[in-house]
Amino acid sequence: MARIELSDLAHSYRRGASAPGDFALKPMTLTWRQGGAYALLGPSGCGKTTLLNIISGLLVPSHGRVLFDGRDVAHLPTEERNIAQVFQFPVVYDTMTVYENLAFPLRNRGMEARAVDGRVREIATLLELTGELDRKARGLTADAKQKISLGRGLVRPDVAAILFDEPLTVIDPQLKWELRSKLKALHRALDVTMIYVTHDQTEALTFADTVVVMHDGRVVQTGRPDELFEKPAHTFVGYFIGSPGMNVIPASVAGNRVHVAGATIELPQSYDIPSGKRIEIGVRPEFATLARAGEGVPVTVERIDDLGRSRLARLRLQEHPVAAGVPDGLSDIGETAGLILQPDHIHVYADGERIEPVPASGSKGGRDGQAL
Numbered sequence: 001m002a003r004i005e006l007s008d009l010a011h012s013y014r015r016g017a018s019a020p021g022d023f024a025l026k027p028m029t030l031t032w033r034q035g036g037a038y039a040l041l042g043p044s045g046c047g048k049t050t051l052l053n054i055i056s057g058l059l060v061p062s063h064g065r066v067l068f069d070g071r072d073v074a075h076l077p078t079e080e081r082n083i084a085q086v087f088q089f090p091v092v093y094d095t096m097t098v099y100e101n102l103a104f105p106l107r108n109r110g111m112e113a114r115a116v117d118g119r120v121r122e123i124a125t126l127l128e129l130t131g132e133l134d135r136k137a138r139g140l141t142a143d144a145k146q147k148i149s150l151g152r153g154l155v156r157p158d159v160a161a162i163l164f165d166e167p168l169t170v171i172d173p174q175l176k177w178e179l180r181s182k183l184k185a186l187h188r189a190l191d192v193t194m195i196y197v198t199h200d201q202t203e204a205l206t207f208a209d210t211v212v213v214m215h216d217g218r219v220v221q222t223g224r225p226d227e228l229f230e231k232p233a234h235t236f237v238g239y240f241i242g243s244p245g246m247n248v249i250p251a252s253v254a255g256n257r258v259h260v261a262g263a264t265i266e267l268p269q270s271y272d273i274p275s276g277k278r279i280e281i282g283v284r285p286e287f288a289t290l291a292r293a294g295e296g297v298p299v300t301v302e303r304i305d306d307l308g309r310s311r312l313a314r315l316r317l318q319e320h321p322v323a324a325g326v327p328d329g330l331s332d333i334g335e336t337a338g339l340i341l342q343p344d345h346i347h348v349y350a351d352g353e354r355i356e357p358v359p360a361s362g363s364k365g366g367r368d369g370q371a372l
């Protein structure tokens, strides 16, 4: 078990890389605490696998250090890092029984037979594989094989961390729910650091205590699922998490006043707006409400989606798409309408980064690296 620190880490697949665009991973400093359940979340191509491969030892970073409990392992191969990995597709020995597959990583490390048996049965119970232990892996379904792969990843009691790379991709949707909650329970039972890579926000938010959101080779936010929802640190996080995502609207902000499309909204706090940056406000559809024309910010109605228990308006604010709730009593909605944004749920962004309101005390904190 280990605390994993990535210190000034960056990676480029190109030789002589210098421009930011050359880097699959831009410089980052992160600490993953022992025993945490982490999800590494981001769209395809944002650098998740690159980061995971650097932690596991499949890739040597072009810059920076990878510390396991303070020891630099950046140049050590996977076998010397004490890491367990579960990949997208099952890795099982078809000719072995389920029991032998689960026992393999333990026997390989010279664990004595009685301890192997105890551990294999413990993991089999947790994954509900006890009834299958004597069956050959060959002939099992892809779902069952992936369960064995998960078991092989989880079986070693001595690992520094278990890395999961989109492990539920091949799993039937119904079983996905079950396995995800099982993984969460296993995490609690085994007290091991788990890093779970996914591009699926539901998987990330239901599995992890801490979600690390990546975008374009950078970590744009780390936080609890509710923090990512309530205070997206970057417009990308607001947009990527939530369904539909956060509305991002160009605006001008002065002190505690937001000016958008000719309307003015007073915010509960003031902002120091940096000059020369793109200023936007972000507000989730949950805190945006459709109103009659003449109220709030003028918008054009594109359509109203009936979601059964509620209605969602798809709007245009000038040329920008916006989603907002429709109050129960509002009917006969024409092409033009108004939009009410809840001031205490409006965030202000400069070049995509969230700006904190001016603190009442006037003190500002600095930040070096991120402790996850």
Ligand SMILES: Nc1ncnc2c1ncn2[C@@H]1O[C@H](COP(=O)(O)OP(=O)(O)OP(=O)(O)O)[C@@H](O)[C@H]1O
Pocket: 013, 024, 042, 043, 044, 045, 046, 047, 048, 049, 050, 051, 199
């Ligand atoms: N072996 C490689 N050689 C060159 N470029 C690579 C290599 N592997 C990845 N890249 C590039 O690095 C960037 C990050 O890729 P990476 O696979 O880490 O992203 P990802 O978030 O895991 O995406 P996906 O979910 O599609 O695997 C991408 O631009 C990709 O094209």
